[in-house]
Amino acid sequence: MLLPIEGALDEYRRTVVRLDTGRVPVEAALGAVLAEAPAARIDLPRFTQSSVDGYALRSVDGMVSRELVGTSAAGDPSGVAVGPGQAVRILTGGMLPEGADAVARQEIVDRDGSHVRLREAVTERTAIRYAGEELAAGTAIAQIGQRVTSGLIAALAMAGIDSVLIRRRPRIAVLVTGDEVLRAGVSLGPGQIYDANGPLLRSWFIEQGYGAPSVVYVPDDEQALTDAMRQALDVADLVVTSGGVSVGDRDFVPAVAESLGVRKVFWKVAQKPGKPLWFGMRGATALLGMPGNPAAVLVCLAVHARAILGHMEGVTQALPAWRGGVLAAAVDADPERDRLVRMRLDDTDGVARLEVLPKQDSHMLSNLASAHALVWLPSRETSFSAGERVRWLTL
Numbered sequence: 001m002l003l004p005i006e007g008a009l010d011e012y013r014r015t016v017v018r019l020d021t022g023r024v025p026v027e028a029a030l031g032a033v034l035a036e037a038p039a040a041r042i043d044l045p046r047f048t049q050s051s052v053d054g055y056a057l058r059s060v061d062g063m064v065s066r067e068l069v070g071t072s073a074a075g076d077p078s079g080v081a082v083g084p085g086q087a088v089r090i091l092t093g094g095m096l097p098e099g100a101d102a103v104a105r106q107e108i109v110d111r112d113g114s115h116v117r118l119r120e121a122v123t124e125r126t127a128i129r130y131a132g133e134e135l136a137a138g139t140a141i142a143q144i145g146q147r148v149t150s151g152l153i154a155a156l157a158m159a160g161i162d163s164v165l166i167r168r169r170p171r172i173a174v175l176v177t178g179d180e181v182l183r184a185g186v187s188l189g190p191g192q193i194y195d196a197n198g199p200l201l202r203s204w205f206i207e208q209g210y211g212a213p214s215v216v217y218v219p220d221d222e223q224a225l226t227d228a229m230r231q232a233l234d235v236a237d238l239v240v241t242s243g244g245v246s247v248g249d250r251d252f253v254p255a256v257a258e259s260l261g262v263r264k265v266f267w268k269v270a271q272k273p274g275k276p277l278w279f280g281m282r283g284a285t286a287l288l289g290m291p292g293n294p295a296a297v298l299v300c301l302a303v304h305a306r307a308i309l310g311h312m313e314g315v316t317q318a319l320p321a322w323r324g325g326v327l328a329a330a331v332d333a334d335p336e337r338d339r340l341v342r343m344r345l346d347d348t349d350g351v352a353r354l355e356v357l358p359k360q361d362s363h364m365l366s367n368l369a370s371a372h373a374l375v376w377l378p379s380r381e382t383s384f385s386a387g388e389r390v391r392w393l394t395l
């Protein structure tokens with residue numbers, strides 16, 4: 001029996017364990033997920049200030065000539081109050097002196113030594129940024145379950161927050177199985193192939209912000225796999241294997257995983273590629289056994305690993321984050337399995353138009369040179385037509 005993709009996503013939601021939390025300096029939180037809703041320590045702006053270079057004054061005085069009684073620069077307040085018939089030279093970000101209720105930008109002011117005269121009338125509140133107008137101290141700036149971006153780091157820092165509570169980043173271990181697999185750069189013997197999955201897995205985790213996982217190459221030998229998997233399970237939060245998960249004589253991953261105490265959650269998903277996907281948990285450690293076909297690895301990363309990692313990190317947004325688009329041309333459906341199809345995305349006119357690429361078989365990857373999107377085509381009898389709405393993920 002094949003489990004639908006939605007069923008697999010439900011199982012991750014049910015079984016994956018959240019990682020523990022820790023407090024880190026704000027800048028060290030980049031890419032991590034918040035485990036608290038950080039609150040502003042100060043009002044923003046912190047004090048009432050000028051948004052221009054000009055003159056702080058009392059709008060009620062109208063067009064009279066005003067005497068300059070001080071200067072307020074950013075970080076250097078004037079310390080004097082503006083009385084009737086007076087003004088203070090003020091620079092952008094300078095604290096508004098007491099008594100002033102408007103700032104005239106210098107382009108509309110004539111200055112003669114220590115006196116200024118307006119060329120245009122200025123109304124109350126002109127060119128002033130008021131204390132607390134953006135947010136008040138104590139206001140939450142971000143929510144639990146939100147991933148920290150560079151923009152959020154800036155917002156937190158500006159609000160005086162120097163540390164945040166986040167979930168620990170997952171530790172990831174990769175086991176690439178297969179006697180036939182060799183790294184590019186050496187010459188191949190009979191029946192041997194170049195390794196795609198090691199480089200794919202390693203660079204995908206780096207690209208997603210998890211840093212380089214450990215990658216270990218394991219021959220198709222039950223004892224060697226047992227030793228490598230035992231070590232990986234001891235150190236990682238997520239163990240990913242490639243190959244050896246189907247029904248062949250040398251497909252040892254499911255049996256070895258169970259012999260090491262990994263509880264099987266499911267085996268085989270109604271997806272193409274990636275059908276023999278195996279998933280299990282041992283304590284808080286997840287094991288995702290991916291098929292050896294490289295396109296299956298791609299799908300299992302984009303859909304399945306992404307969902308598992310999101311649950312470990314406590315992301316509140318549903319993952320994977322599907323987007324909407326339309327098919328540029330008709331595409332065949334599969335009556336038994338959902339298809340995950342590599343497509344080219346053209347959104348230059350504001351509509352996500354998805355064009356299917358040739359060479360979609362599980363053992364083929366060359367179209368990744370021009371694929372932007374992985375499109376989910378649910379299993380059904382009839383093919384998908386041009387213009388039909390579909391869901392897709394960024395590759």
Ligand SMILES: Nc1nc2c(c(=O)[nH]1)N[C@H]1C(S)=C(S)[C@@H](COP(=O)(O)OP(=O)(O)OC[C@H]3O[C@@H](n4cnc5c(N)ncnc54)[C@H](O)[C@@H]3O)O[C@H]1N2
Binds near residue numbers: 194195248291
């Ligand atoms: N009798 C059946 N045979 C197969 C079935 C089935 O249901 N019944 N399912 C097929 C499907 S679908 C898939 S997918 C594969 C998955 O097989 P495994 O997970 O056991 O993977 P392997 O046999 O080890 O490898 C499959 C394929 O991929 C190549 N490979 C492996 N590792 C790499 C690598 N690192 N880089 C590049 N290519 C790799 C390997 O040489 C094989 O050609 O099973 C089908 N069989």
Ligand code: MOO
Binds near residue numbers: 272274363
């Ligand atoms: O599920 Mo397999 O990856 O189709 O060939």
